[in-house]
Amino acid sequence: MTDALPPHADGVHLCVDELLPYRQQTVRWLPPAKSLWSQLLGQHQSKQLGRGMDFAEVRQYQPGDDIRAIDWRVTARTGKPHTKLFTEEREKPTVLYIDLSASMQFGSSLLLKSVQASHIASLLSWLAVDEHDRVGAVIDTGHALFELKPTSRQKGPLQIIAQLVRSQNNMMTDLSAQQSPHSMEQGLQALHRLCPKGCDVILISDFIRYGASLEPLLGRLVRRNRMKFIHIYDPLEIGDTHFRGAEWVSNGKDTRWLNFSALNTRNGIKKAFESHQEKLELVCQSMKIDYRLISSGMPLLKQLAG
Template sequence: MEATELLKKVRQIEIKTRGLSRNIFAGEYHSAFKGRGMAFSEVREYQIGDDIRSIDWNVTARYNHPYVKIFEEERELTVMLLIDVSGSREFGSFEKLKKNVITEISAILSFSAIQNNDKIGVIFFSDTIEKFIPPKKGKSHILRIIRELIDFHPQHSGTDITGAIRYLTNAIKKRCTAFVISDFMDDNKNLEMALSIANNKHDVVALKIYDEREKELPPIGMMKLKDAETGEYVWVDSSSRKTRKIYADWWIKHAARFDSMFKKCGVDYTAINTNQDYVKSLMNLFKKRALKQ
């Protein structure tokens, strides 16, 4: 992509997603993703109604008058985005490709993090770790992430979510909030264990991006389908009810498997349809998390 075109797209994404983050997500994000706990701020004179357990006895003895400790939320977080850049993200049957939705959601989360003074980092993955951007603060860092989201060209087309989650567990030493943004087209049997281990160390949130046409085949006759990750082609007779049912049943089992896995591992998640407003899905997820705090 040419530099001028890239800058124009970066600006468009920035304007849209920064506005959404500031006007809609700011309060919800803050409530849904807590800091590391409470940190001592200062002492002040005791007032009627204060919890006597907060009295600072050393200062009280020094001034012969009761003083209490004041604590503030230690807000700063490290946020990591694990972004699936495999071949299947290029699919889309309506207005947006999965890739476009992933880009916008990632940008919104990045701006939300920066507005809350959190660090943000990114792991791009396919069936290998394509790129690691260490967590930092600042607008220039955010714009670099958006440029990469728009113009990143992976070396591989397969998917290995398990490998990406293991990389997170090993690379990020301190506890972080990690968003795994993927279509979850991965049948690795070790994924559940990797998710469970990662969520014990970090706070893992899964955002499953899917297209409506992935749920069922349209009855339009013979279709030549290409596997975006392997490059293989296959002919499918979509006019056959049996074929469409087999496909629909597979999707239901696939979705149920991940639903069960996320719940078992204690991972908060939401499924986002490329044809629907992702704002509502994210807001519902944030509100659900805030209620659990």
């Protein structure tokens, strides 16, 4: 393993000390710096408009002003052209869906997928409040949902971090919680309850539990909000492993021997992942959802810096 674990992390459990430092990282993506999403997003950027604009005031027209912003009523009343001024609309809630279910409790190299998901959730929650937004979350363990209403200032990220630590560490001690998880339907329904029109909704998952039957529910969310998918994957899922030998493996449904010494085994694993990825990308393209892959086999900030 060439990459070192993030500070205070063991890759499996979570602690507050490993998630809090993302508070100091947000300055790298706050205006006028480069947007996090310009680095984070893949090739399927949304064509939806960004934030709206709030009316601020009217002042006398100045050369270079956009003629489309002329206030014709004030212009007619005063006899002199006047322009409307707008400020960028703020306080659009950001709501994170964070998947900590059984399939996310896997990691072949650096971090469990669930731990990496928690790291990026911490970064995004701090970035949201630094941009004067409220932030909330739906944390889904596959058996339990934790709904955290969008909250401003430090309370939002802190309550998300605290629940992530509790939920992840409970998954490590309660093995029954990793058996037969429900689909993502309950999580999407929870997002409907938490998200008024105009939210930024970010799903952080491996999307193993996502299926075509959920597309109508997802579509209703997309019509009201701006959506992003962050697809967490492990290097082994793309056949990237130095292990050579046979191993007894399970996907939660089936159990079998896999011979990782065989190239066709590794290629077969990679093709299965690519098929899953392609289906997700098609969904994102059809619904204009932003999509990005993040590996659990490399520190988060190293991936974002690239």
